[in-house]
Amino acid sequence: MANKTVKILLIDDDDDDYIMTRDLLSEIEGTRYELQRAMTYDKGLELIDQKSHDVYLVDYRLGERTGLELLREAINNGCRAPIIMLTGQGDKEVDVQAMKAGSSDYLVKGQINAPLLDRSIRYAIERKRSEEDIYRMAYYDILTGLPNRFLFNDRLKQAIALAERYNRLVAVLFLDLDNFKRVNDTFGHHMGDKLLKKVAERINLCMRKGDSLSRQSTDDSVDTVARLGGDEFTIILSEIHHLEDAAKVAQRIFNALSLQFTLDTYELFISASIGIAIYPHDGKDVSSLLKNADAAMYHAKSEGKNNYQYYRQSMNASALERLTLENNLRKALERNEFVLHYQPQVDIRTGEIVGLEALTRWQQADGRIVPPGEFIPIAEETGLILPLSDWILHTACKQCKEWHAAGFPDIAVSVNISGQQFQQKNFAKTVNRVLEDTGIKPGDLFLEITESTIMHNTDMVFTTLYELSRLGLRLIIDDFGTGYSSLSYLKRFPIHAIKIDRSFVKEINTSPDDAAISKAIISMAHSLKLKVVAEGVETKHQLAFLREQACDEIQGFLFSRPLPFEEVLKLLSREKKGSGIVFSILNRIRDMAPRA
Numbered sequence: 001m002a003n004k005t006v007k008i009l010l011i012d013d014d015d016d017d018y019i020m021t022r023d024l025l026s027e028i029e030g031t032r033y034e035l036q037r038a039m040t041y042d043k044g045l046e047l048i049d050q051k052s053h054d055v056y057l058v059d060y061r062l063g064e065r066t067g068l069e070l071l072r073e074a075i076n077n078g079c080r081a082p083i084i085m086l087t088g089q090g091d092k093e094v095d096v097q098a099m100k101a102g103s104s105d106y107l108v109k110g111q112i113n114a115p116l117l118d119r120s121i122r123y124a125i126e127r128k129r130s131e132e133d134i135y136r137m138a139y140y141d142i143l144t145g146l147p148n149r150f151l152f153n154d155r156l157k158q159a160i161a162l163a164e165r166y167n168r169l170v171a172v173l174f175l176d177l178d179n180f181k182r183v184n185d186t187f188g189h190h191m192g193d194k195l196l197k198k199v200a201e202r203i204n205l206c207m208r209k210g211d212s213l214s215r216q217s218t219d220d221s222v223d224t225v226a227r228l229g230g231d232e233f234t235i236i237l238s239e240i241h242h243l244e245d246a247a248k249v250a251q252r253i254f255n256a257l258s259l260q261f262t263l264d265t266y267e268l269f270i271s272a273s274i275g276i277a278i279y280p281h282d283g284k285d286v287s288s289l290l291k292n293a294d295a296a297m298y299h300a301k302s303e304g305k306n307n308y309q310y311y312r313q314s315m316n317a318s319a320l321e322r323l324t325l326e327n328n329l330r331k332a333l334e335r336n337e338f339v340l341h342y343q344p345q346v347d348i349r350t351g352e353i354v355g356l357e358a359l360t361r362w363q364q365a366d367g368r369i370v371p372p373g374e375f376i377p378i379a380e381e382t383g384l385i386l387p388l389s390d391w392i393l394h395t396a397c398k399q400c401k402e403w404h405a406a407g408f409p410d411i412a413v414s415v416n417i418s419g420q421q422f423q424q425k426n427f428a429k430t431v432n433r434v435l436e437d438t439g440i441k442p443g444d445l446f447l448e449i450t451e452s453t454i455m456h457n458t459d460m461v462f463t464t465l466y467e468l469s470r471l472g473l474r475l476i477i478d479d480f481g482t483g484y485s486s487l488s489y490l491k492r493f494p495i496h497a498i499k500i501d502r503s504f505v506k507e508i509n510t511s512p513d514d515a516a517i518s519k520a521i522i523s524m525a526h527s528l529k530l531k532v533v534a535e536g537v538e539t540k541h542q543l544a545f546l547r548e549q550a551c552d553e554i555q556g557f558l559f560s561r562p563l564p565f566e567e568v569l570k571l572l573s574r575e576k577k578g579s580g581i582v583f584s585i586l587n588r589i590r591d592m593a594p595r596a
């Protein structure tokens with residue numbers, strides 16, 4: 001502030017006060033103050049409206065009226081600069097009221113000296129500046145300067161209230177860029193951010209004149225463009241006369257976005273999908289309008305992107321639910337809502353944890369954890385499984401490296417590989433790159449594939465399997481026994497182990513058939529030099545039976561449910577110290593007679 005001239009407006013009808021203030025300011029060193037004066041209430045208000053001062057000094061007594069009234073009126077009119085109240089010795093209580101009404105400070109005339117005045121002004125300006133920063137951070141998106149979700153909700157609530165009163169229509173547009181992730185992946189986030197900024201500017205130019213993006217007033221018919229996050233933008237058209245008006249704006253936005261974007265030396269094109277919901281037809285409150293505009297946007301995506309769709313009630317409930325799930329799944333990836341949990345695999349002879357199977361969970365924003373059975377099939381149908389699988393493989397290897405670094409260098413990680421992922425042309429190369437990127441050895445990564453993957457498109461599968469095994473990776477056939485492969489068929493492939501499906505293990509002590517099948521699988525697998533893992537082991541009796549049959553490894557709730565990353569470290573430490581559950585269970589069943 002030292003180099004800048006601070007402009008002060010004194011609103012005071014008393015000449016002595018003016019002279020005193022002027023003299024005090026001239027005594028201050030280090031800051032240059034420029035003082036202007038308004039003699040009356042009305043002149044003061046008029047000058048405040050021009051917003052050309054850094055701070056206002058307002059006398060409490062202004063003829064017929066008070067400085068307090070002026071303070072309230074100025075703030076109401078949108079004044080955001082600090083106002084300091086000057087009170088007389090006898091104006092008790094005024095100080096509290098002034099502070100309550102929003103004044104930055106108060107000074108008692110007759111008790112003011114130059115340093116006090118200087119400090120009060122500088123603090124008031126500084127405090128106001130931090131208040132403004134906080135306001136901006138709370139209600140505006142830092143990247144684009146657009147209103148954020150909170151301000152958007154607020155504005156929509158206001159628009160709805162006004163529309164209700166005056167019987168008007170309000171349109172909510174939900175816009176999502178098409179294939180934005182590709183921009184990020186290809187050019188990096190930095191470039192993605194630049195694009196978002198430019199997109200924000202272009203959308204904003206499509207709005208009605210005068211509807212500025214960072215407007216902070218509660219003006220009657222303001223159209224708001226907001227950024228909810230990622231590549232999602234929402235728009236409120238606060239006063240439309242016909243339903244088609246919303247489509248016209250959507251079309252204007254398409255036209256604006258269709259022009260090439262130049263970012264540094266790159267030239268790129270982007271399109272968007274827009275969903276439209278109208279108050280009061282498609283919802284009467286903020287959340288239903290937003291939800292329905294979002295559903296309509298997703299409908300636009302499924303119609304081939306780069307188009308707009310109005311929300312239709314006829315989108316039947318189940319299709320909508322499915323669309324919403326798909327939509328959310330797509331966003332989940334961008335929002336990093338997936339986490340890996342790990343289930344230990346225990347060597348039945350030594351009781352050591354030899355590996356951890358990575359099992360993916362979807363942790364939704366509302367805290368609900370969706371199990372993979374609910375989203376993996378949809379991810380497979382929509383192709384989302386590929387980017388998701390990349391993330392899973394990468395994360396599992398990275399976290400495996402962290403266990404190694406934490407003092408457990410022999411732990412392997414097991415990752416489930418979807419059919420589509422496995423059938424990708426360069427799958428083995430992709431895996432190799434992940435190993436290099438994360439720095440784990442090939443022998444530390446197990447890949448679990450299902451029988452159906454192996455039965456599919458045999459030539460290609462064959463090649464990939466050999467490439468992987470040459471790299472030194474171990475392959476496990478998951479859920480063995482549920483498909484159509486036979487062990488003699490599997491003999492042709494470089495496979496390390498099979499995992500007996502949970503459904504056999506479940507009845508192993510009660511169903512003679514399941515017991516016989518499990519026994520046969522174990523002994524045949526051993527004769528083919530394959531290891532056998534049993535999954536879904538829940539009881540000590542199941543464990544005793546499997547031990548008797550010389551099954552090699554065990555996985556199941558008996559030892560541990562799949563655990564979050566941090567819990568795994570604790571579990572590994574406890575087992576190492578010999579105070580863990582695995583250790584104690586294996587000790588206890590040692591003398592137990594197997595029950596088949």
Ligand code: C2E
Pocket residue numbers: 343358359360371372373376392416417418448478479502535536537538555556557558562
């Ligand atoms: P899976 O690979 O056969 O995984 C074992 C499933 O059995 C896991 O279910 C695990 O929580 C559950 N389980 C383990 N021990 C017991 C037990 O003692 N009793 C019972 N009742 N269940 C047990 P989850 O995590 O729900 O996963 C289900 C399936 O989803 C997995 O079966 C796998 O096929 C698939 N999946 C999970 N994560 C991924 C992934 O990252 N990628 C792919 N492609 N598929 C995944």
Ligand code: MG
Pocket residue numbers: 357416448478
């Ligand atoms: Mg598995």
Ligand code: MG
Pocket residue numbers: 478479499501502535
């Ligand atoms: Mg399995």
